[in-house]
Amino acid sequence: MKIQLALDLLDEEQALNMVKMVGDNVDIIEIGTSLLKLAGVQIIEKIRSITPNKPIFVDMKIIDGPEREATLMANVKADYYSMLAVATDTAITKVLNIAQKHHAQVVFDMQSVTNYQERSLQLKNLGAQMICVHKNSDCGDSLNEAFKEFIDIKTITQLPIALAGGINLTTLPEIKTQLKPEVVIIGGTILKAEDPIATTKALRIIADS
Template sequence: MQLQVAIDRVTLEEATALAKQLDPLVDIIEFGTSLVKDYGLLTLRDHPLHLQNAKLLIDLKTNDEGTYEFKQGYTTEAAILTAMAASSHDTLEQVYNVSVQQGKEILIDLLEADSSRIAQLTGFDQAIFGLHHSKDADVGFDAVATTAQFHRDFPQIKRLAVAGSINLEQASQLAQQDIAETVIVGGEIVGSSDPVAAAKTFMEVIS
């Protein structure tokens, strides 16, 4: 299982410094949507991280203007960009094709996507599918149970990333479950007093 660390709602300087600290330790570093909105793709392009180990995911959450946004996104150091499952099929087809053509990856964010919509997307067989719930939602999220149910419903989807206030116990259970290829952790690492030590601990429990 891979560990993706989500960095969000901080300054670009803080995000850059943390990314460089985490680069040797984790598999994927995510620059969240707030960083894209606060600083823009041109700023992120002009301030490369020069990562040596981890891949960079930029959480664009593309919903329209697919080809343009993904081509712009890949002018940065990003290896993975995200698009929303609720987008039109044409948009998703465009961003998927751009990713494949450029030898990059796409994560399709399943936020608020129901089963009938997900069933329409299974043809994007090289995509990563992101399973989580709204940060604004009042109800909690059982990542382990939700992942198991998703696998029963859509066994043909082979690439799954799971997020949603993941703690060490949940990360360990997800690793043992062996369904998701990536666990996404934000606050439990970034918000800790020692993010490097926290990342090491998460890597230990999922390996």
């Protein structure tokens, strides 16, 4: 199971320092949408210079201007980037075609999708290779209820799924055992920790066990 560090920050220096501290203990480094808007795509190269061997995910949330946005991601050599699953089929096809030519992977974010079962199958048929599901925070402590969307989508599509939303040292063991996601996206648990290095190492042990 891979750990994706979500740099959901509004401070470029803090983000780069976090990469220096914990980058070696995660698998993918995510540039959050707000950080991208603040720092610009130039931050990609700055992060790459710190951790040259780590794939970079750019949380673009593409929905408009698909060819332009996907071309931008090709120009900066993003390894992964996100597109909203509610985008049109035409836009999705355009982005997937550009990503394939440049050996990048598009991760489809299911936020705001109403009929997620139908849409996830449509995405697969369009050529999607990975989907991201966010935890429903209204479901309390029930893992199956909180991640029902994840379970259904994985069953329907058999695609690799990334999970996001409040994942921490307490919930990760159960998530790993019961849900077996390919990627867990973790932000605040690391970013807000008193000791980010120790916390990330502890998460790493769980992910690798």
